[in-house]
Amino acid sequence: MNLKQTTKIYIAGHRGMVGSAIWRALESKGYSNLIGKTSAELDLRNQQAVTNFYKKEQPEVVIDAAAKVGGILANNDFPYQFLMENMLIQNNLIDGAHKAGVDKFIFLGSSCIYPKFAPQPLKEEYLLTDSLEPTNEWYAIAKITGVKACQAIRKQYNKDYVSLMPTNLYGYFDNFDLQSSHVLPAMLRKFHEAKINKHSDVTLWGSGTPMREFLFVEDLAAAVVYALENNLPEHLYNIGTGKDITIKELADTIQKITGHRGNILWDASKPDGTPRKLMDISKMKDIGWEYSTELEEGIEKTYQWFLDNIDKIKEIKL
Numbered sequence: 009m010n011l012k013q014t015t016k017i018y019i020a021g022h023r024g025m026v027g028s029a030i031w032r033a034l035e036s037k038g039y040s041n042l043i044g045k046t047s048a049e050l051d052l053r054n055q056q057a058v059t060n061f062y063k064k065e066q067p068e069v070v071i072d073a074a075a076k077v078g079g080i081l082a083n084n085d086f087p088y089q090f091l092m093e094n095m096l097i098q099n100n101l102i103d104g105a106h107k108a109g110v111d112k113f114i115f116l117g118s119s120c121i122y123p124k125f126a127p128q129p130l131k132e133e134y135l136l137t138d139s140l141e142p143t144n145e146w147y148a149i150a151k152i153t154g155v156k157a158c159q160a161i162r163k164q165y166n167k168d169y170v171s172l173m174p175t176n177l178y179g180y181f182d183n184f185d186l187q188s189s190h191v192l193p194a195m196l197r198k199f200h201e202a203k204i205n206k207h208s209d210v211t212l213w214g215s216g217t218p219m220r221e222f223l224f225v226e227d228l229a230a231a232v233v234y235a236l237e238n239n240l241p242e243h244l245y246n247i248g249t250g251k252d253i254t255i256k257e258l259a260d261t262i263q264k265i266t267g268h269r270g271n272i273l274w275d276a277s278k279p280d281g282t283p284r285k286l287m288d289i290s291k292m293k294d295i296g297w298e299y300s301t302e303l304e305e306g307i308e309k310t311y312q313w314f315l316d317n318i319d320k321i322k323e324i325k326l
């Protein structure tokens with residue numbers, strides 16, 4: 009379908025880090041018919057509520073940025089919620105959209121859908137070729153069923169249902185709660201607080217040796233807009249930078265940006281997770297999309313946002 013500025017676009021999870029970035033990106037390009045519902049207004053785990061919503065609102069395009077997300081510990085402690093709530097949310101959204109006649113759907117997953125020891129960089133074709141990382145397999149399996157549901161609708165009904173798999177994201181409206189956050193925002197907060205606390209030591213999880221790739225969330229939003237404005241020829245695309253760094257290098261970068269001058273200690277009793285996770289981004293590059301924000305620039309912007317919003321962050325997330 010050809011998108012118009014008046015096309016009715018529903019962004020599920022529009023208050024989250026990813027959903028809000030997509031909302032801003034669409035708004036700044038002049039799309040004026042966007043809909044969003046908070047989880048209090050519409051609990052996406054409730055099939056009847058989602059069916060009623062589709063019937064009433066009749067969106068033409070749906071972007072699924074709603075999910076129960078969390079770091080290694082949260083995934084490990086709440087396996088059933090990470091599996092079941094994510095399956096309920098995405099099943100209701102995907103099947104509801106299909107039944108309501110939505111022709112274009114974007115499903116967001118993550119790089120954890122790929123096997124733990126798949127060759128690097130991770131190509132889309134490695135999906136389901138080996139076992140997953142055990143600490144987040146619950147979440148990964150839910151996401152894989154979402155990818156397969158969209159692929160099946162595409163194959164059977166010839167609709168434009170596409171799955172985008174972003175690498176680790178960071179940026180505005182991230183979760184800075186140390187119990188449930190991802191590595192980059194957790195580090196930003198730890199270094200910031202240690203700086204305020206007379207440059208006290210910062211203790212970080214794991215060995216510092218795993219390698220990770222990070223994408224600024226505004227760049228992911230640009231990729232989603234690209235996928236909306238173009239009919240992508242395949243069902244699954246990785247979204248990343250194609251470049252990774254060690255967790256230790258990340259810590260050094262964040263330490264420099266925050267201006268912390270104390271020691272960094274590594275708590276090796278905490279899990280490292282997958283040794284390396286780098287996306288192969290050539291499929292997306294081949295069809296004309298690439299990231300634009302380098303890591304240091306993105307972290308600087310995020311740190312500035314963190315400083316500007318520190319009171320709000322504490323109210324909302326802690």
Ligand SMILES: NC(=O)c1ccc[n+]([C@@H]2O[C@H](COP(=O)([O-])OP(=O)(O)OC[C@H]3O[C@@H](n4cnc5c(N)ncnc54)[C@H](OP(=O)(O)O)[C@@H]3O)[C@@H](O)[C@H]2O)c1
Nearest residue numbers: 021023024025026046047051052073074075117118174177
């Ligand atoms: N963050 C990352 O590093 C990362 C990396 C790769 C992929 N992704 C993917 O991006 C997507 C969004 O992640 P995010 O980081 O933006 O997460 P987030 O900030 O936690 O936002 C999640 C959103 O989902 C909504 N939600 C959760 N449960 C819901 C329910 N039962 N009913 C209705 N809405 C519900 C929340 O709505 P309310 O705010 O109204 O409660 C929230 O807006 C996920 O699919 C994730 O896999 C994220």
